[in-house]
Amino acid sequence: MKHTNAALTDLDTFVAFLKERLPHHRIDLLRRVAAMVFGIVQAETTRHRKIAIHLRSMATLDSRTKTVARTFHDARLSEQDVLDILLPLLPDGKLIFVMDRTFLGTTDCRREIAPVWGYSSP
Numbered sequence: 298m299k300h301t302n303a304a305l306t307d308l309d310t311f312v313a314f315l316k317e318r319l320p321h322h323r324i325d326l327l328r329r330v331a332a333m334v335f336g337i338v339q340a341e342t343t344r345h346r347k348i349a350i351h352l353r354s355m356a357t358l359d360s361r362t363k364t365v366a367r368t369f370h371d372a373r374l375s376e377q378d379v380l381d382i383l384l385p386l387l388p389d390g391k392l393i394f395v396m397d398r399t400f401l402g403t404t405d406c407r408r409e410i411a412p413v414w415g416y417s418s419p
Contacts, residue, residue: 308353311331314382315327315331318381319381322373322374329364330374332352333348333368336349336352346358346362346365348365349361349362349365
């Protein structure tokens, strides 16, 4: 896949993008992960129930909510897997990294650093 921007426009295209970067993972897991990413983007939150609303499924909302929880719990994606997915999708140019010091000293600070596009406030 040459254009990473196209990866986020269609669920099937994103699944192919994931499989290209994570060939060691099963396709059914990658489909669930792709659906969760699309759900997070559409819901604009990480709350399971709100993500579940955006999943394409005929299942009940409670069932979809449980699927979201299971996917987050059982995805078995390493930090390297996440980097292999996210780095190609980052925009070209300058990135600003922000560190949340809320839990500094009580957690792994590598997980508290996030790229920010646009503006942020202290």
